[in-house]
Amino acid sequence: xxxxxxxFIVDDHQIVIxxxxxxxxxxxxxxxxxxTANDGQEALIAFETVKVDILILDINMPNVDxxxxxxxxxxxxxAFKVLILTMHDDLKHIREMIGNGAKGYVLKNKSSQFVVEAxxxxxxxxxxxxxxxxxxxxxxxxxxxxxxxxxxxxxILNSISPHDAELLGWLTLxxxxxxxxxxxxxxxxxxxxxxxxxxxxxxxxxxxxxMRFAMDNGxxxxxx
Numbered sequence: 001x002x003x004x005x006x007x008f009i010v011d012d013h014q015i016v017i018x019x020x021x022x023x024x025x026x027x028x029x030x031x032x033x034x035x036t037a038n039d040g041q042e043a044l045i046a047f048e049t050v051k052v053d054i055l056i057l058d059i060n061m062p063n064v065d066x067x068x069x070x071x072x073x074x075x076x077x078x079a080f081k082v083l084i085l086t087m088h089d090d091l092k093h094i095r096e097m098i099g100n101g102a103k104g105y106v107l108k109n110k111s112s113q114f115v116v117e118a119x120x121x122x123x124x125x126x127x128x129x130x131x132x133x134x135x136x137x138x139x140x141x142x143x144x145x146x147x148x149x150x151x152x153x154x155x156i157l158n159s160i161s162p163h164d165a166e167l168l169g170w171l172t173l174x175x176x177x178x179x180x181x182x183x184x185x186x187x188x189x190x191x192x193x194x195x196x197x198x199x200x201x202x203x204x205x206x207x208x209x210x211m212r213f214a215m216d217n218g219x220x221x222x223x224x
Contacts, residue, residue, distance in 0.1 A: 004032040005123050006051055010043040010069065011036075011058040011085065016108065020056060020085070023112035031119065040064030044072055052080055054119055057102075059086045059093060067096060074101040081122050085115060094133060098206050104128030125176035127207055134208065157217065159201050167194055168214035169221035171207075 007024055009017050017036050024031045035050050037043035041063040043055075055073060059066035066084070073080050083104040084097045094105055103122045106115060110130070118128040160168070170180050177195075181188045195210065204210045214220065 004028075005030060005119065006032050006034045006053040007056065007119065008034055008043070008046070008050065008052045008054075009036045009056045010038075010040065010061070010066070011056070012038050012061045013058070014038065016058070016085070019112050020115055023116055027116055031116075038062075040066065040069040043069055047073070047077060047080075052077070054081045054083060054122055056083050056085050056115070056119075059084065059088055059097070067100070070097065070100050070102060083115070083118050083122055083128070089132070095205075098129075098208060105133045106130060107132065125178050126174065129208055153217075156202055160198075164194070164198055164201070165219060167191070167198065168210075168217075168219035171195075171211050172214045172220045173223060174211070 009020055011017050011020075017038075021033055021036070024033050034052060035046050037046055039061045044064065057066050057069060061069075066086070070082055070084075073082060081103045082101065083106065084102045085106050085108060086093065087108050088094075089107055097105055104118045104127060106118050106128070107130075114130075118130075121128045166184065167180065170183050175183065177188050177191050180186075180191045184191070186194075195207070199205065199210055202210060202213050204213050
C-alpha cells in the first residue's frame, strides 16, 4: 500500500482550514492531514516534530507571516513542498512566493477540490500555477523583463546550444524534472543543473518565466 501524502495547513482563518481539511478527509486514501496552525510561529514549532510532505500556506498571518515561514522552510526543511493558498492576486506576492521556492499558488476563490488537484500535481513533482495566476505572472514578466530580454535577444539565442533548445522545447509541455530526465535520457540532477544554467543565460528568475521564454521564442513543442 502506498504511503499517504502528509499535509499540513497554515492559515489564520479557521473556516479556510476546515474547508480544506474536509476535502482532504474525503480523499483519505491519498492524503493524511498531520497538523494545522493559525500562525507561522505555531507552524514552525510544529515542524520540529511533524513529518510533512506538502505545506499549504497562507501569506498574511499574525506573529510570523507566510513569507517568513516559506524562507525558513526552504532553508531548514528543503524536502517540504509548499502550496500557497491566498487571497493575494497581485504581482508582487506571486513573484516573491515563486522566487522563494513555492511549488504552487492558488487563490482562495477556487474550490477546495481545486486545492486537491494542486496537491496531487505538486506531489508528482510538478509546479501548479493555474491560468489566472500564470496570466498575472506573465504580464509581470512582459512588463518588467521584456525590454531587457529583447535588448539582448540575439546574444541570448546565439548562446543556446542544440541541447538547450531541446530542453526548452520539453519545458513548454509543463513536464516535471523526472519526466524531462526520462525524455532526454539524463539524470534528474543533470536536468536541474541545465535549467539553472538556462535561467542564467536567458535572464529569467524561475521555472514559469523560463517556460514563457521558451514559448515566446519559438521553442514550443507539440505533445506526442
